[in-house]
Amino acid sequence: MTEKKRTTIILFSGDYDKAMAAYIIANGAAAYDHEVTIFHTFWGLNALRKDEQVTVKKGFMEKMFAKMMPRGADKMGLSNMNFAGFGPKMIKGVMKKHNAVPLPDLIEMAQDQDIKLVACTMTMDLLGLHQEELLDGIEYAGVAAYLADAEDGKVNLFI
Amino acid sequence: MTEKKRTTIILFSGDYDKAMAAYIIANGAAAYDHEVTIFHTFWGLNALRKDEQVTVKKGFMEKMFAKMMPRGADKMGLSNMNFAGFGPKMIKGVMKKHNAVPLPDLIEMAQDQDIKLVACTMTMDLLGLHQEELLDGIEYAGVAAYLADAEDGKVNLFI
Amino acid sequence: MTEKKRTTIILFSGDYDKAMAAYIIANGAAAYDHEVTIFHTFWGLNALRKDEQVTVKKGFMEKMFAKMMPRGADKMGLSNMNFAGFGPKMIKGVMKKHNAVPLPDLIEMAQDQDIKLVACTMTMDLLGLHQEELLDGIEYAGVAAYLADAEDGKVNLFI
Known part of the structure; x- marks a missing residue:
């Protein structure tokens, strides 16, 4: 019995391009038969937000965030080169032209490949994000769960 | 005799939120009995600065930095969302509300847990930082010392 | 026969200071006899661009990038502290004063030490970069090649 290789990624960044890099590496590793965890913390949680508005009760600060x-x-x-929102349009333009997979599809692909998507409960609390606001089928955990996975990881990245 | 697990973090960033992430992971790993090193380089050195002014002789550039x-x-x-200093106030506000531990306390906790806090001497030189300006009880080393620790690391991150 | 230790770095960032950190770690690891790969993706590809203009045919978006x-x-x-280009001048000033090695020389040193410099073909495509525009003597590959190296890596970083 051979042990499965494991890759873990902490996605801290809320940038489209960094999240793309994280999901491309993750999907690649899963295709090569790694067990993969993406642990979303701080601004990286935004990648897991549903795009429709979800009504939940929030305090003032949480509403602001x-x-x-x-x-x-x-x-x-x-x-980089965000240019008040013009940069993402450019990137998405060239991605379309080159048939690159957009981020929402990369996330769906990750779920199809059984990549473990985890939302950091401590930072959800801080930013006032509720489970109802995040995608279905993800897990909720803290730093201890991350470390348990990363200890066995061949490739551990912070993005 | 079992070998102790080891975690190393290079803290390059001078951002409050990224330093928080670094110190939360580090303190978590130490609680799970890892030997932990945080190697502070470039802007990450600012996390180790004393908050009072320390009088040391500096050249013009070093004074500017x-x-x-x-x-x-x-x-x-x-x-992210720094908003000319308003963002940190918001984060500290919600941290207080949710009883999250502020960064200076996370650093103290790290020292109590015997996490090795290292200041990169090469970048101290570049930025004109002197040992008197940094916290007591930290170590001073270069990239060779980092690599010696990281080679044995189960979890090695660059933040 | 002992196996050689391996270090891999994904250089995602296009920042001078982050690229410096990447190349200092890489050169250090090579000096300690690691096999080292730097995988340049997204903005990190800019570190590999030739400084003269190279004439290649490009679409509008690619020209813009x-x-x-x-x-x-x-x-x-x-x-950090880029100040519309003044920051890099300051850093280069203090680097010169302290005899620190500038980035272009660190890259040359890496090539002399047989560090494998890889350009990510997928993001070259997206950003419209052609092989003629990048330094000689580098390799071209995708995420699969990165993972093959990183699986054996003792130290794997994302910068």
């Missing part, structure tokens, strides 16, 4: 943060993968900005 | 860089963990900005 | 992105390591900005 909810309003200011992008709702879902498709609305995220770029880490 | 010293003035422009945040003095200590509590004064660092956010990687 | 080519114009807006820095041509080569020496023209990259800082991740």
Whole structure:
């Protein structure tokens, strides 16, 4: 019995391009038969937000964060050359031209490949994000669960 | 005799939120009995600055850097939604509300847990930072020392 | 026969300081006899651009990217305190004063030490970069090749 290789990625960044890199590596690793975990924390949680508005009760600060943060993968900005939202349009333009897979589809593909998508409960709390606002079929955990996976990881990245 | 697991983190970033992530992972790993090293380089050195002013002799460039860089963990900005300093206030507000541990306390906790805090001497030199300006009880080393630790690391991250 | 240790770095960032960190770690690891791969993707590809203009046929979007992105390591900005280009001048100033090795020389040193410099073909495509525009002596590959190296890596970083 051979042990399965494992890859873990902490997705901290809320940038479209960095999240793309994370999901491309993750999907690649899963295709090569790794067990893969993506642990979404801080701004990386935005990649897991549903794109429709979900009504949940929030305090003032939590409402502010909810309003200011992008709702879902498709609305995220770029880490570089964002140009007030023009950069993402350019990137999506060239991606379409080159038949590259857009981020929301990469996330769906990850779920199809049984990549474990985890939302960090501690930072969900801080940013006031509720489970109802995030995609279905993901897991909820803290740093201990991340470490348990990463200890066995061949490839562990922080993005 | 079982070998202790090891976690190493390079803290390159000078952002409050990224440093928080680094110290939360580090403290978590130490709680699970890992030997942990945080290697502070470039802007990550700011997390180790004392918050009072320390009088040391500096050249012009070094004075400029010293003035422009945040003095200590509590004064660092956010990687995202910094809004000219308003973002950190918001984050600290929600952290207080949710009883999350602020960064300076996370650093103290790390020292209590015997996490090895290292300042990169090469970048201290570049940014004109002197040992007197940094917290007590930390170590000073270069990339060779980092690599020696990371070679044995189960979890190695660059933040 | 002992196996050689391996270090892999994904250089995603197009920032001068982050690329410096990547190349310092890489050169250090090579000096300690690691086999080292730097996999350049997204903005990290700019570190591999030749500094002269190379005439290649491009579409409109690709021309835009080519114009807006820095041509080569020496023209990259800082991740922090960039101040519209003044930050890099300051850093290069103090680097000169402290005899630190500038980025273009670190890249040359990496090539001399047989560090494998890889350009990500998928993102080259997206950003419209052609092989003629990048340094000689580098390799071209995708995520599968990265994973094959990283699986055996002792130290795997995403920068």
